Amino acid sequence: MTTPQTDIKSQTIELATAAFETFCEDISGMFEVDMKCSSKGACTETIKGLTQRFKTLAAVNFIKSQGVLNGAFQVVFDQEGLFTLAGIIVMLPKQKILDDSKHGSVKEAEGMADAIKEAGNLLVGSWDRIFREGLKDHGHFVQTNTFIGNPWDNPKEKMGLSNDEEFLFVPYAITIGDYPTFNCGVILPEAIFVKTSAPNAETPTEPTGGVEPAAGPVSETIQKMVQSSAGLSGRADQISLAVCAKDIMQKEVLWGDADDSVQQALTKMEQAGVGYIIVGKDGLPDGIVSIFDITATLSVYLKPMFAKWRRPIDDATLQIRIKWIMTRPVHTVNPDTSLTAIMESMCQSGLYCLPVVEKNGKVAGLVTVFDIFKALLNTDSGISNADKTSQAPSLA
Numbered sequence: 001m002t003t004p005q006t007d008i009k010s011q012t013i014e015l016a017t018a019a020f021e022t023f024c025e026d027i028s029g030m031f032e033v034d035m036k037c038s039s040k041g042a043c044t045e046t047i048k049g050l051t052q053r054f055k056t057l058a059a060v061n062f063i064k065s066q067g068v069l070n071g072a073f074q075v076v077f078d079q080e081g082l083f084t085l086a087g088i089i090v091m092l093p094k095q096k097i098l099d100d101s102k103h104g105s106v107k108e109a110e111g112m113a114d115a116i117k118e119a120g121n122l123l124v125g126s127w128d129r130i131f132r133e134g135l136k137d138h139g140h141f142v143q144t145n146t147f148i149g150n151p152w153d154n155p156k157e158k159m160g161l162s163n164d165e166e167f168l169f170v171p172y173a174i175t176i177g178d179y180p181t182f183n184c185g186v187i188l189p190e191a192i193f194v195k196t197s198a199p200n201a202e203t204p205t206e207p208t209g210g211v212e213p214a215a216g217p218v219s220e221t222i223q224k225m226v227q228s229s230a231g232l233s234g235r236a237d238q239i240s241l242a243v244c245a246k247d248i249m250q251k252e253v254l255w256g257d258a259d260d261s262v263q264q265a266l267t268k269m270e271q272a273g274v275g276y277i278i279v280g281k282d283g284l285p286d287g288i289v290s291i292f293d294i295t296a297t298l299s300v301y302l303k304p305m306f307a308k309w310r311r312p313i314d315d316a317t318l319q320i321r322i323k324w325i326m327t328r329p330v331h332t333v334n335p336d337t338s339l340t341a342i343m344e345s346m347c348q349s350g351l352y353c354l355p356v357v358e359k360n361g362k363v364a365g366l367v368t369v370f371d372i373f374k375a376l377l378n379t380d381s382g383i384s385n386a387d388k389t390s391q392a393p394s395l396a
Contacts, residue, residue, distance in 0.1 A: 008068060008135075008193055009168065013042045015134045016127075016170050016186055023126035024174065026324050030122075030316055031088055037174045045169035045187075047161055051152045053171065053183065054078045057109060059086075060147040060159065061120035063127075067139025071192035074159060075123060077116075079104065081174065081182035082148070086115035088176060089313055101180065109148050117146045118299075118313055125297070125325065133328055161189065245342060245356045246335035248375040249365030253278055253355075258286060258323035265322050266294050276353045276366065279326050283362035285355055287326030297325050332357045335364055339375065342367055 017039045024035040059082040061075045077085060080101040087097035090112070100108060120143040131138045151158045161167065171185035256265050256277045265277050269291060279287040299314035300306060332355045333342055345354060346369065356365040 011135055012069065012188065012193075013168075013170055015130050017172075018134070019123075019127040019130040020172055020174075022130055022324075023123050026122055026126055026320075027085075027088070027119075027176075029324070030320060031091075033088060033177050035174065035176045037172045040171040040173060040185075042168060042170045044166050046166055047152060047155045047159070047163050050076070050169070050187075053185070054152075056150040056152065057104070057106060058082065058149075058151055059109070059116045060151050061116070061123065061143055062145040062147070063120075063124060064142045064144050065139070065192060066142075068135060068137040069131075069192050070194070071189065072144070072160065073189065073192055074187040075120070075184065076151075076187065077184045078182055079109075080180055081184050082109055082112065082116065084176055084179050084182055085119050086112035089115040089118055091312055094179075097179065101182075106149055113146060113148055115313070116148060117143070120146055129325070129328070159187075161187070166190070243339045243375060244335060245333050245337045245339075245354075245367050246365070248339070248371045249335075249356045249367045250274075250371060251365045253363055253366050255280065256289065256322060257281070258321065258326070260322050261318060262294055262297055262320045262322060262325070263318040265289060269294070276368065277322075278330075278355060278363060278366070279322060280363075285330045285332070285357070285363055287323065287328045288330055288353065288355065289322050289326045290353065293322075293325045293327070327351070330355060333367065334358070339372065343372065 020037045020039075024037050027033065028035045054076060055078055057079040059077045061077075062072060063075065064072050083100040083104050084097055087100065092100075124141045124143045128141050131141070147158060149158075155161045155163060167190060168188040169185055170188070171183065173181050174184055175181045254268060254272045254274050254277045256268060256279050258279050260268075260279075269275065269277055275291045277289050278285050279289060297317055297320055299317045301310045301314040302317070331345065331349045331351055333345060335356055335358065337345075337356075342354060346352065353366060353368045355363050356367060358364050
């Protein structure tokens, strides 16, 4: 049954607020500041209305959405928000941030473009986590561009919106520490709520904010396997799809704490030679983090080839706590789940790894796409040897 457009809109408004609150929590934790936001009520708006809400100098983050929300939308920060948020990220002196917030020029604002883009990446990561949990058939968000200047004088060219076009606008007031409160908001064009194709129908681009691809070559291959055993190989008749999760799962599972940093998690994963770490305690999973999540979170300037451009904000990405990037809720299977059902679950969820849990909810093992491939290819030695533990290779 198709979800009515009005329901999608109401869910989007509700989740947008939760996503902004999560973004504030992420910034608070990363930079040890107190950042809070409050919603000012969603409404139908036009460019003319936004010119009255925002000054001529603003920052715009352009975000592409795939899934049930299909298209592009924008997040706008006013002048105070532009300089305050960027100043916090690059760790400018407080007085400099205050002065720029009131009197900063376009040229000075353009000099903060990298910080605004970094803020956009963090924002997209926060939004992705919230929408993935709360909106059925959500694909993912990707930041595509940033604009700094006056977006209102030629909105069609700069924003992709005409002067008289109506759109859904969700405004927020944000406060960081004792800095003055600033305004921001999300512009959601009506087109984004119109379903033009099946969610995740196309192969998405590289995801941002720690989300694995919801679809792609691996999941497409699994889908073909589920639909037709002939797609497995010429020896498909030798492969038993009746084999269960307990027969192919990895019994040695890597665990992490929600307050572990990205650096700590990455070190653990490299030492163990695995691509996933389960977050939780006493055998009960609260979340799961993949190497995709880790690499998407880290700044590209941490790579040796970009070392000369490395900044404090780049090192700060190593200290992000994994509770902010882990996937929740955790999709699981039980030990007796068949191989076919496991593949179907991966196709539906877009995930490449599923913890195997007992009736008491505790993790007994882990099944990844690599374990499935090994099971399907292991026709000579047999795939029902429960004593054989396969190790997922690092995807770094």
